[in-house]
Amino acid sequence: MKKTLFIMLCLAAALPAAAASPQQILDAYAAEAKKANPAFKSFSAEKGRAFYVAKQGATGRAASCSTCHTEDPKAGGRHAKTGKDIRPLAPSANAERLSDAAKVEKWFGRNCNDVLGRACTAQEKGDFMSYLMSVR
Amino acid sequence: MTSESRAEVSRIRVWDAPTRLFHWSFAAAFAAAWASGESDRWRDVHVFAGYLILGLLAFRLLWGVAGSRHARFASFAFTWREARDYGLRALSRNAPRFVGHNPAGAWAIFAMLALAAVVSVSGILVLGGEEQQGALSGWGRIATGAMVKELHDGGASLWLLLICVHVGGVVWESLAHRENLARSMVTGYKQGPAAEAAPSFRWFSALALAAAIAAFAHWYFEGYEDRAPGRTYLPFIGRALPQSAAWNAECGSCHLAFHPSLLPARSWQALFAGQDKHFGEVLGLDGATTAELLGFATKTSADAGLSEASFKIARSVPEREAPVRITETGYWKKKHAAIPEATWRRPKVGSRANCAACHLDAERGAFEDAAMHIPD
Numbered sequence: 001m002k003k004t005l006f007i008m009l010c011l012a013a014a015l016p017a018a019a020a021s022p023q024q025i026l027d028a029y030a031a032e033a034k035k036a037n038p039a040f041k042s043f044s045a046e047k048g049r050a051f052y053v054a055k056q057g058a059t060g061r062a063a064s065c066s067t068c069h070t071e072d073p074k075a076g077g078r079h080a081k082t083g084k085d086i087r088p089l090a091p092s093a094n095a096e097r098l099s100d101a102a103k104v105e106k107w108f109g110r111n112c113n114d115v116l117g118r119a120c121t122a123q124e125k126g127d128f129m130s131y132l133m134s135v136r
Numbered sequence: 137m138t139s140e141s142r143a144e145v146s147r148i149r150v151w152d153a154p155t156r157l158f159h160w161s162f163a164a165a166f167a168a169a170w171a172s173g174e175s176d177r178w179r180d181v182h183v184f185a186g187y188l189i190l191g192l193l194a195f196r197l198l199w200g201v202a203g204s205r206h207a208r209f210a211s212f213a214f215t216w217r218e219a220r221d222y223g224l225r226a227l228s229r230n231a232p233r234f235v236g237h238n239p240a241g242a243w244a245i246f247a248m249l250a251l252a253a254v255v256s257v258s259g260i261l262v263l264g265g266e267e268q269q270g271a272l273s274g275w276g277r278i279a280t281g282a283m284v285k286e287l288h289d290g291g292a293s294l295w296l297l298l299i300c301v302h303v304g305g306v307v308w309e310s311l312a313h314r315e316n317l318a319r320s321m322v323t324g325y326k327q328g329p330a331a332e333a334a335p336s337f338r339w340f341s342a343l344a345l346a347a348a349i350a351a352f353a354h355w356y357f358e359g360y361e362d363r364a365p366g367r368t369y370l371p372f373i374g375r376a377l378p379q380s381a382a383w384n385a386e387c388g389s390c391h392l393a394f395h396p397s398l399l400p401a402r403s404w405q406a407l408f409a410g411q412d413k414h415f416g417e418v419l420g421l422d423g424a425t426t427a428e429l430l431g432f433a434t435k436t437s438a439d440a441g442l443s444e445a446s447f448k449i450a451r452s453v454p455e456r457e458a459p460v461r462i463t464e465t466g467y468w469k470k471k472h473a474a475i476p477e478a479t480w481r482r483p484k485v486g487s488r489a490n491c492a493a494c495h496l497d498a499e500r501g502a503f504e505d506a507a508m509h510i511p512d
Contacts, residue, residue, distance in 0.1 A: 081487065082486070109418070113418055114416075
């Protein structure tokens with residue numbers, strides 16, 4: 001009985017995580033950013049856009065997020081190393097995007113490491129997401 | 137049966153229309169199969185010709201009982217001794233003339249029909265075994281299929297030899313009896329006594345046979361009729377490789393989800409063990425996901441030999457090596473050795489690992505010969 005209840009609770013917790021709205025994921029990053037920096041107020045789509053196109057890659061790395069995702073998040077991109085097509089990042093062009101917290105976190109992990117050689121901060125992730133969500 | 141009696145000789149019906157249609161389609165199918173046999177690019181045509189030969193053979197067996205006079209097997213079922221005697225007399229140019237098939241010709245015909253059966257059935261077995269495709273897809277292992285291929289190739293060569301004998305005989309007899317035997321197989325008429333004439337040409341049956349051939353060709357090549365840039369080949373017929381949604385999701389976003397059948401199990405173990413240095417990427421998969429993916433990869437790895445490519449890749453990787461690149465296996469390197477360096481750098485290709493750029497069926501792990509297309 002206890003076990004079933006536990007499993008049901010787990011499922012209940014996992015379900016919204018698997019299919020969340022971009023806003024819910026953004027809110028989670030906001031909470032994280034606030035914890036890291038008590039002065040945190042809000043995310044900026046403007047800064048997110050600058051981050052998206054900024055050429056920050058060290059040698060041997062992808063130059064920027066837009067290297068693979070192109071300058072326009074509504075457009076399909078292409079993986080810089082393998083040549084594989086990448087579907088658009090903006091949720092307005094691809095409803096699957098930013099809808100799975102674990103997936104978003106996984107790709108921030110990989111791609112930030114790819115471009116910056118380090119993990120992104122919650123502030124950077126939130127700014128970036130805000131930019132993608134603002135693209136219509 | 138021997139003619140040239142004293143009776144009045146006139147232009148009579150001999151070969152009914154279905155027999156003539158059979159004869160020339162059979163010859164054309166053999167020629168097409170022979171011409172397309174070596175090249176992988178034309179395998180669709182080769183396989184089509186093979187099925188056509190089998191179908192025509194079935195028709196001929198039926199027509200050997202149901203056909204008109206000179207088409208019936210009973211009308212040219214001679215003994216070996218008769219055939220041999222006829223052959224010897226023909227060589228010394230004093231063989232009698234036959235309105236229907238002569239005894240030596242008859243033996244060549246039966247031998248060719250038997251070889252057609254051997255070659256077409258073994259062809260279907262090769263296709264089903266070595267390529268894991270076609271009507272008998274997956275009947276046996278790839279190595280068994282490769283063995284049957286010896287029979288298929290040997291039978292086809294013997295058949296070609298018999299065709300040469302047959303054509304030689306036709307030319308010889310035509311000269312000996314001053315008549316054009318090949319033309320009579322077109323028109324159906326020969327010179328002979330009215331008593332030996334076939335009652336009719338059976339046009340209706342010929343029409344039905346022609347319609348059946350056309351319908352089969354249409355059905356078979358339909359895939360080419362709605363040809364599009366991404367679909368320039370016939371869809372794969374046969375057993376599809378096992379797929380895993382998790383594999384396609386986790387391994388198919390940065391590049392093609394390389395099918396596990398393209399590397400041996402030990403390579404996949406090495407790849408997952410090194411997933412934090414995955415060609416400059418950090419995969420960072422959790423334990424459960426890793427176990428699931430590795431389980432699928434081990435089960436369907438090249439060691440299981442589920443496709444021609446996987447069988448040959450497994451064979452080309454030395455026992456103690458575990459390459460983590462498909463593009464470093466011996467078979468892959470051999471198959472792509474002829475592609476110039478500049479081709480790999482074309483914008484639409486970019487990397488050797490971009491299999492889908494040239495293999496339209498790479499997603500399914502099939503790598504069919506007909507689905508190859510190097511982009512410009």
